[in-house]
Amino acid sequence: MNTIVQEVTDRIIARSKVSRAAYLAKIERARRQGPQRGSLSCGNMAHGFAACGKEDKVGLRNMVKANIAIISSYNDMLSAHQPYEDYPQKLKKAISEVGSVAQFAGGVPAMCDGVTQGNPGMELSLMSRDNIAMAATIGLSHNMFDGALMMGICDKIVPGLLLAALSFGHLPTVFVPAGPMPSGLPNKEKARIRQEFAEGKVGREELLDAESESYHSAGTCTFYGTANSNQLVVEVMGLHLPGSSFVNPGTELREELTNAAARQVTRITDLGDNYMPIGHIVDAKAMVNGLIGLLATGGSTNHTMHLVAVARAAGFIVNWDDFADLSRATPLMTRIYPNGSADINHFTAAGGTSLLIKLLLDKGLLHNDVNTICGFGLERYTQEPRIIDGELTWVEGATESFDKEVIADSNQPFQENAGLSVLSGNLGRAIMKTSALSQPYCKMKAPAVVFEDQYSFDAAFEAGELSKDCIVVVRFQGPAALGMPELHRLTPPLGVLQDKGFKVALVTDGRMSGASGRVPAAIHVTPEAFTGGVIGKIHNGDIVEIDTITGELILHVSEAELAKRTQAKIDLTLSHQGMGREFFAGMRSTLTGAEEGACSLFVELDRLDSVSL
Structure with missing residues (x-):
């Protein structure tokens, strides 16, 4: 391992000794309750599966079938989340085919910063992360579930779902992406027209045309903002299926990966021999891997708060000094807009996440000895999915960049530090x-x-x-x-x-x-x-x-x-009223500072950690 990466990992472990031990104790207590619905009374359980079919009811009451919670951030105003509309039925079908059950446990809100930018609704954006976390935990709180599938893409949604999943850290959890929209108007051209509008050289009609050509269909926006940073970080942490982050919606490969994610979560529940809860995947090494993946790609600065909060939810204390030291050790390996002219589809064509992970592993910048949803070892994520003879399979990914203006050669990074x-x-x-x-x-x-x-x-x-x-x-x-x-x-x-x-x-x-x-x-x-x-x-x-x-x-x-x-x-009175902002006064008053994750969820956590051992 790179010595700086190892030093940062070791100091995170050392400073988090008490809080991580408390977290592991908490999720072990939850696990000891056995298959979650086994602790429910007859009346409780009858309510929990009342709407299920006869066969599923028999399986659930006899404790022979895993029951998987589906949490979704679907809405059809967000292009990134619109593909999730029919995912619950697809996931239920795939899970049923392997002898388990899935129930839609709850939906969470999902707002788009691209819509609210510069408007009052933008002031709810960061706080929506904690709201999403709370909404997802309410869905999981019925204690009916042996695992979870989390569907989210964009800015605050994935961090919020991560916070919730880690709160239920005893449950195996797989994140299910939906993929980016195909490439539209090049991002560099979009930026040029935005600037010309700011200068008064073009009008609103031309600006709207350009924006519409850029954001043109279902799928995630193609620039490398927080949404796509989310997807890459989650994959590097071992919570997606390998190579699944950036496959376009509506393709055969996307459909097969969705079905495979459903099947995979059933394989790692506590009802079998390969139990792997998310609380055991997200350890200090996985957190550092996520930070390295973010830094090596010039990812979103929002994660200097989100990943701090996510780490805290898993019992780890991460600060900005960790980011700074890792940034100095990590070369900048990609040029994706706004750090270059390419979009996320170009990144995938140049070698994608499998190549990036291989390059970083070869340089000793990622921990290979980690748990993932697919088993032990991050090297599994140097493979990429293919459909061969009608079957989904994984093959070895690229060993060098197909476009060195998008993914750098391992010995010639774009910068010696991550920037x-x-x-x-x-x-x-x-x-x-x-x-x-x-x-x-x-x-x-x-x-x-x-x-x-x-x-x-x-x-x-x-x-x-x-x-x-x-x-x-x-x-x-x-x-x-x-x-x-x-x-x-x-x-x-x-x-x-x-x-x-x-x-x-x-x-x-x-x-x-x-x-x-x-x-x-x-x-x-x-x-x-x-x-x-x-x-x-x-x-x-x-x-x-x-x-x-x-x-x-x-x-x-x-x-x-x-x-x-x-x-x-x-006087911020008027800024705290209208557009629902008045409902968030309590949350706003408890948000921690930016370096502590700007989070409202951990007010009592330090005190509880100190007494729960």
Whole structure:
């Protein structure tokens, strides 16, 4: 193993000794209750299988059939999730054919940041992850199930389902992807038209045409944002079938992989000899593998929060220093938009996940000695699925890239590091993704232009007030303030300023999209302005310095001057009302900071861990 990867793994294990032991004890207590429905009273069980057919009822009451929970995030407004419409019936049929039973345990909400970006609904986005986790746990709480199938694709949905699955860590769980839409308008062309719209060179009609050509059918959006990062990370962690993440919807291979996922979960329940619950798959090595997969591909910055929360749900404490050290050890192996011009289908054609995993295993960057849903050893995931003579089978994947502009040669990565920097200084801590920048680093020192929301930024841009070298500060966007909305709509105008020759960057306690691009952005600043962070004391004209080489984020104002300044205040009353935002006040008030996962679910967990051993 790479020494840095091993060191990070070891320190995660060491710092998580108490919490992981408590977690394993919890899921072992749950397992000892036996087949879950066996603990139910007759009345309870009768309610649980009342709608089942006669044969399934007999099997369930005699404890001879596994009962698999189906949790789905289907809706037909999200292109990525529309294919899930008929999955429950397909999964039930495949499971019935191998002598088990499946029940649809519950649906979870699934919102699209692409629809809500720059609108009030975006302020529910990050909080929806915890809502999804709670909804899925309610579905599983009936105690009828021996395993679970999780159907989710996009930004907050997969992390939410992971949190729920790990809460029921004694259950074997398989994640079932639906695949990306075929390639449409190239992402680079879409970005060009967005920027021309920001400059006033094209109108809304041309913009809508371009967007519609890009997002054009059922399936996941093809750029490498949070949705596709989710899929890759879950596969590298051994929770998908090998090679199943990026097979297009509606194809024969997609259908066969869906059926195979259904069959596979029945093979690893506690009713057989190959019991493998998700709580035993997601260990420290699997978590590090997920981080490495994310970093090697320049994946979504949202996972600097999501994977922290997922790790905590499995009893592990992961922090941004772990990300930073792993980033330095991990080469950037792919160029997928916004880190290049290719889309996720091009990545698959160039060799896909099987090649990526092989390259990383060969370099000692991934732990091979891990459990997966397919057995022991990650090397199983260097294979890829094929249909041969009408049968689904797995063959050895590519051993070298078919397109070295998309997947690099193992000895010639695109960058020697993965391009994720952790910044620290008197402004607090922040994340910056540099893999999509024109240079592999950012070193900038410029006057601040301060905004309390993204909408006032728009007005200043349109008035020409930002046509200068500057660092744009957008604050009061953090978890406690607004639930941490993404600010991706700022990217096109900031790109316009770059093209005019101005040096610009963004500093914010909010998020950028998983598709964060070529504008330097120090994001997730913590502590946030709303809870007293120094970002709330920046004045217009203050000099701010960002340096990803030294890892510094500095406000060049003396400590004495900062002590004199009062914290900026803002009335967020109107931002907490309408579009259902008032219902989330309680959740917003308990969200942890960005580096702790911006999560509302673990308020009592540390205390419980300390007493539950």
